[in-house]
Amino acid sequence: MTKHYLMVGAGLSGAVIGRMLAEAGHRVTVADARPHVAGNCHTTRDEATGVMVHVYGPHIFHTDDAEVWDYVNRFETFLPYKNRVKTTSQGAVYSLPVxxxxxxxxxxxxxxxxxxxxxxxxxxxxxxxxxxxxxxxxxxxxxxxxxxxxxxxxxxxxxxxxxxxxxxxxxxxLPVRFNYDDNYFFHKFQGMPENGYTAMVERILDHPGISVKLNTTVGRDEAADYDHVFYSGPIDGWFGYELGRLGYRTLDFERFDYQGDYQGCAVMNYGDVGVPYTRITEHKHFAPWENHDGSVLYREFSRECGSEDIPYYPIRLVAEKAMLADYVALAEAESNVTFVGRLGTYRYLDMDVTIREALDCGRRCLATLDTGDRMPAFTVDPL
Incomplete structure (x- = not known):
């Protein structure tokens, strides 16, 4: 029997789960409040310089999960990229990790x-x-x-x-290495999508069984219109923040352009307290196979996340964990919604883990159709 599923959020979680269910013959609606797909890993080509810009800050793909690596390469060509971070501290430049x-x-x-x-x-x-x-x-x-x-x-x-x-x-x-290896990550598979993450997510969502609605906010009231909902928004937002707001850090980006090569690397951290930003990212260096005369850079400033800000990093200290436990109890009392992804489970997740959990979640959903079991509120324990 064909089901109609709703994905709230067109990021990696919603796209991957939605694609799997659509390929199994079900109807899928994907709704996102933003005017684009791919969530925080959204990329776009800057018109003036031609640089591929990571709009919400850089995302570098790295994993040891061969199935996840094969999955993303099914929808986009990933080219080799090694993240070599530098840091300016006390008037000198050093390589990280230590x-x-x-x-x-x-x-x-x-x-x-x-x-x-x-x-x-x-x-x-x-x-x-x-x-x-x-x-x-x-x-x-x-x-x-x-x-x-x-x-x-x-x-x-x-x-x-x-x-x-x-x-x-x-x-x-954060490891300390007693050799000269300055590759920030140590995973077997590392790379960047040749045409950006948004192109990859658009291809994942490109299926006749999937309809995408952008600039569309979907709330709890509309869940009853679907056989099941997969929600990748903030878990506290699903309940109208009735128990309070979970704490996040957010980022402000101060963009500036430069003619030439500004810093010679993709990421330069700033460890001194007197420098107000945490790092400068130079986006053309995230695509080393391209050549651009101009450059697009972001200064990153971290601060407490307000109600109108984009949540980036869940704080998960004692008070937040206590509130999360209360929201998890509310979530488990819901009948037709599963909370997924970074915001839905209030956990910091790398992209590969997000995709792995989405693949597992989609398979769990298809299995319940055979067994008659109820799809749980969480397929990964957020606590």
Whole structure:
């Protein structure tokens, strides 16, 4: 029996789930409040310079998931791209993540890998045996000098609070390497879509069983018109924020153009507290196979997300987790909606994980049609 499904949001979650259900013969409506598809990974070609601009900040695709890599390459050609981040700190430029070159340059040394390990261990605060905060984690593993130069100021600006208030888990994602590898990511598959992410999502949605409605806001009241709803908007928004708003950080982008090459790399972080922005991104360097005389750059400023802002990073500290638990209870009482994606589950998700979860969610939905089981509110536990 053909079902009619609604995807609220035309980002990766809605597009991937919608495509799978449409290919299985069902009707799919995809609605998005914005005038474009692809959500925050929306890209567009700048008319003046020809540069492919990542409108909501850069998105770099990296994964170890072969099925996800094959999936995105089905809809767009991904060309090789390695993210090599630099940082300006205390009047000098270093490479990130912290690697053997960073250590030797910063301390004026010529250490071998084993020597560098011992050297940093000597800098570390070994009295910290079970780091609980971001600051404790940094002091334990890299010591005060590298912490002050590369982590403290950037974190203050990015999260708007002291590193003593953030969990150690945030820093565990930032490795220290005792070799000269400056590839920011370590995944097997890394690349950028040749024609941008929006072109890829448009192709995913290009199916006769899918209708796309842009500039369209869909609320909880309209859910009853469909057999099932997949909601990738903010979970608190589905319930009209009746329990309060979950906390996010948002980003402001200050665009500027430059004739030539402004910084020689795609991403330049700024670790000093006195610099108000966290980083500058130069978008033509995200497509190294292209050549452009002009350049488009963004200065990024992080701040608390207001009610009219685009939510980027879920804060997920103690108060937010408590409120999230209450919203999850409300969600699980709903009868025909499944919450998906970064906003629907209030989790920070890389693109590959978003696609993996969407593929799994779509398969779960098709399986329930065979078994007669109810589609759950969550296919991944948001707590």
């Amino acid at each position: 690697n053997l070159h960073t250590i030797n340059q910063f301390f004026g040394q010529t250490l071998r890998p084993d020597e560098a390990r011992a050297f940093l261990e000597g800098k570390a605060d070994t009295s910290i045996t079970d780091p609980q905060t971001f600051e404790e984690q940094a002091l334990r593993f890299v010591g005060p000098e590298l912490y002050e130069a590369f982590f403290k100021g950037y974190t203050l600006k990015q999260w708007g609070c002291s590193p003593t208030e953030l969990p150690a888990s945030i820093l565990k994602r």
